[in-house]
Amino acid sequence: MQDGKLNVRAVERALDILLCFTSDSNLAMTEIAERTELHKSTVHRMLSTLEAKGFVERDRASDRYHLGMRVWELAANLSQSDDPAVIWLPEMERLRDALGETVSLYVRDGKERIRIQAVQSNQAVRRVAxxxxxLPLYVGASGKVLIAYADPLEQDMLMREADASGVIDPQRFREQLEEIRRIGYATSTEEREQGAAAVSAPIFNHAGKLAGALAVSGPAGRFTMDIMRQCAPQIMESALRMGTMLR
Structure with missing residues (x-):
């Protein structure tokens, strides 16, 4: 009986730790200990177990914790919503906090792309989305991603229509799409909007079908090509996580 009570208490403590992340996206162990009023050694043991199970992740550089993929996988099965714009929002907020720039989510609708979710940068000078x-499909990082990873038949149709209308240089555009598929992401600087730059990565569902494009954008003077390339691995990692959240 005593063991049963101890087990229940351990579960309560673990849940209390997870609930700390309802108001903050990342926390230090000492902050969690203060909020839960638990001893640091207890919090450390709980966090180690939660990390091993994938419910929290630790940033080794800052020694701070954020929610892990298991939480997002559980959230994807909530019956109240199958809307990717809702399911993916926490991961988009986490990426915004990590990179400091505006994060957007795009899907393709015919020959256009639609921004279905956005998390604005907290910086004073920022790109509002x-x-x-x-928006046009043939300019901008996310638009190129949506074409590059479209089904082959759809991609051929889009390219033929764009070629006929004179919107793109077919040869140059196809070379860009090949490069995007090779490196796994796209970049753009002032292609659609003066003073704006963006980097985008594809989101795939469990069947390997393109589900959307995740983009991070900011002022071109701050969000330079070198910085975009440095950020690309984090953006691709977030896009991969977001894909696992889909049913």
């Missing part, structure tokens, strides 16, 4: 706006 309104949700629901329709």
């Amino acid at each position: 309104p949700v629901g706006v329709r």
